[in-house]
Amino acid sequence: MQKLLTRVQTLNSLVCVGLDPVGDDATVIRRLHEVVTETSEYAAAFKPNLAFFLSRENGVALLEKTVRRIPSEIPVILDGKFGDISSTAEQYARFAYDIIGADAVTVNPYMGDDTIRPFARPGKMVFSLAKTSNKPQHGLQDAAMTRGGSISDWAARLARLMDEELTEATIGLVVGASEPDTVVKLRVACPEQWFLVPGIGAQGGDLSATLRAGLRTDGSGLLINSSRGIWQAKNAGTAARELMEQINQFRTVTSPNHA
Numbered sequence: 500m501q502k503l504l505t506r507v508q509t510l511n512s513l514v515c516v517g518l519d520p521v522g523d524d525a526t527v528i529r530r531l532h533e534v535v536t537e538t539s540e541y542a543a544a545f546k547p548n549l550a551f552f553l554s555r556e557n558g559v560a561l562l563e564k565t566v567r568r569i570p571s572e573i574p575v576i577l578d579g580k581f582g583d584i585s586s587t588a589e590q591y592a593r594f595a596y597d598i599i600g601a602d603a604v605t606v607n608p609y610m611g612d613d614t615i616r617p618f619a620r621p622g623k624m625v626f627s628l629a630k631t632s633n634k635p636q637h638g639l640q641d642a643a644m645t646r647g648g649s650i651s652d653w654a655a656r657l658a659r660l661m662d663e664e665l666t667e668a669t670i671g672l673v674v675g676a677s678e679p680d681t682v683v684k685l686r687v688a689c690p691e692q693w694f695l696v697p698g699i700g701a702q703g704g705d706l707s708a709t710l711r712a713g714l715r716t717d718g719s720g721l722l723i724n725s726s727r728g729i730w731q732a733k734n735a736g737t738a739a740r741e742l743m744e745q746i747n748q749f750r751t752v753t754s755p756n757h758a
């Protein structure tokens with residue numbers, strides 16, 4: 500958490516560079532190197548998606564190598580959307596933190612609070628799925644519960660309660676950019692927490708509407724992820740810088756609409 504705060508303040512950036520490598524081995528190795536090198540000066544964080552590494556031969560070794568190449572002052576969020584009972588989650592936590600060297604993870608909380616606890620090590624950060632960016636035909640998150648709003652409201656509340664309880668670690672939320680109205684609602688429910696926000700770019704999320712909806716009153720508290728938008732760009736550094744500038748331009752001229 501401290502690493503993220505220092506990074507965000509030093510760079511004045513809320514950009515999270517997603518690493519979802521695709522292509523043949525030679526392309527992936529070259530492009531990972533380029534993306535990390537070119538975007539480092541704009542990246543508040545990097546988010547390698549575990550699936551894109553596991554699907555390759557020697558993918559774990561490639562992931563380890565990639566994370567080692569990321570400058571140590573930049574937080575690494577391992578996006579594994581882990582979510583299993585605590586004894587199994589403990590193994591995932593060892594993988595993410597001890598083997599890969601991540602600073603943070605994404606977790607799917609739908610099996611309950613014990614899926615989150617093993618990841619809440621001192622100084623680490625957990626982003627727990629609250630409202631995802633996809634628009635499924637058959638999804639659970641919008642379903643109403645008999646009491647207390649929707650399932651995503653429950654997930655946000657759980658993340659907030661766990662953040663208050665687990666003082667040694669920081670619990671944030673994953674909130675997709677596809678529904679700004681939901682982003683506002685979750686920001687009102689969780690005014691202080693960090694939101695990791697995917698869904699800008701390739702998934703068509705509206706950057707301005709998302710910023711207006713989700714920025715905290717201090718103009719921070721969001722990490723805006725772009726994966727394909729940066730990976731596929733002719734110049735990854737330019738794409739990351741432009742995203743940073745668009746975000747910062749918005750931060751200086753507008754106050755969030757829940758303030």
Ligand SMILES: O=C(O)c1cc(=O)[nH]c(=O)n1[C@@H]1O[C@H](COP(=O)(O)O)[C@@H](O)[C@H]1O
Nearest residue numbers: 548578605631632675697701702725726727
């Ligand atoms: O947890 C995530 O990062 C995530 C949550 C979510 O709701 N939606 C979502 O797209 N993601 C991830 O964010 C990245 C989005 O990639 P792009 O759409 O290419 O920017 C992928 O790695 C997704 O797995």
